[in-house]
Amino acid sequence: MIGIIDYKAGNLTSVARALHYLGQPCEVTDDPEVLEACDRIIFPGVGAAGEAMINLRSQGLDLRLREWVASGKTTLGICLGTQVIFEGSEENDAVCLGIVPGSVRRFPGDLKDREGRFLKIPHMGWNHVEFSRPHPVFAGLSADAEFYFVHSYYPAPADDRWAIGWTDYGLRFCAAVAHENLVAVQFHPEKSGAPGLQILANFCRWEGNDAQ
């Protein structure tokens, strides 16, 4: 069973729908005991980091999530879920979970494209991810695959060894993190068509060992 953590951060049903489509049993829940019993956890979400942390703390899920990742539970972060596993975010100056060393930064307001035009924020739409090494969760993807992003803040790991995927939007940012039993992506695999479904299917089969 895959547990999808419900911490009141946006509509979490799209991840559940994608897993149903793949024939994978899952449950959207905020009950720590139900999540404890799951062999895999997905930590999704859209919204603001500050509010997300308040909700996680009030539900006691912040400490449990740290425990689960540390104890080896296979975990996938998506979008805001990925951002709050870092130490902190410039969004609301939020202190976050600190599972991954590093911070989450706002795209600078003066970001420009190659023609010198201001880039739009949020970074919204389809973009490439360049993977720096093979990983079971990102196996079988075409080099031309693109993924759907919508975000104004981006993850900046303190140590590049945590980063596995990179994306260019005026600057090069970390779009995917992989470390031991944890994988986290800034884009939305549940909204990225076939390549996104491939990542979710890979995650459902993954035993949680990073083949680094």
Added chain:
Amino acid sequence: MLSKRIIPCLDVRDGKLTKGIKFKGNIDIGDPVEAAREYYEQGADEIVFYDITASSDARNIMLDVVRRVAETIFIPFSVGGGIRSVEDMRAVILAGAEKISVNSEAVKNPALIEEGAKAFGNQCVVLGMDVKKVAIRPEIPSGYEIVIHGGRIYTGRDALQWAKEGESRGAGEICLNSIDADGTQEGYEIELTRLVSSQVRIPVIASGGAGKAEHLLDVLTKGQADAALIASIVHYRTHTIQDLKTYLNGQGVKVRMQW
């Protein structure tokens, strides 16, 4: 770099497409769920549903369409038409849409943009704007005026100022429809698109006038649009989304070619 998005728009009334769509073997499709699936497979980057259902009793039919679409396509989609409150937005989002678009409703009640952005995040709220070219006058300095109810009512609002106001109120994106170009298949309103897109910092989807692939090229380059909305050009099978993307890619426009 970010790809330019190609977005088919489906008009839905009482749960059915308002015009049948011709597909492979010239089969006429009247079911919006099947049409959405077909466009998903052709490489659409996003899908827009516009609900033109007149009676509020039939709103639940649209929610059922949204739920069925969400079970079968795994790209973002938005729903617009008749959304008057945060509760209307919530119902559509819980049914599975990523974004909701507000148009006439936001002109009548601009606070709807803020309320939606606060409840669901800026990325959820698309400001739809119907625009007509008019003579420049003090209250319309850009020469483009916001119209509502399909272009029948002039609002006295300047299009560029309304776009900026929508952005500051928290819209995450603008869908900019030229009423003059809409349905002509003679090309997008390039001037208007460039004017708005270059002066707001949120993505702009150009709408109205696509009749051939060159029109998309123009609006995505000269018009500086972030995305192009298309309807008749694909509904009547003049082109497939794949054809359009192959052309744009050959012209050096970055579009998503793998799906």
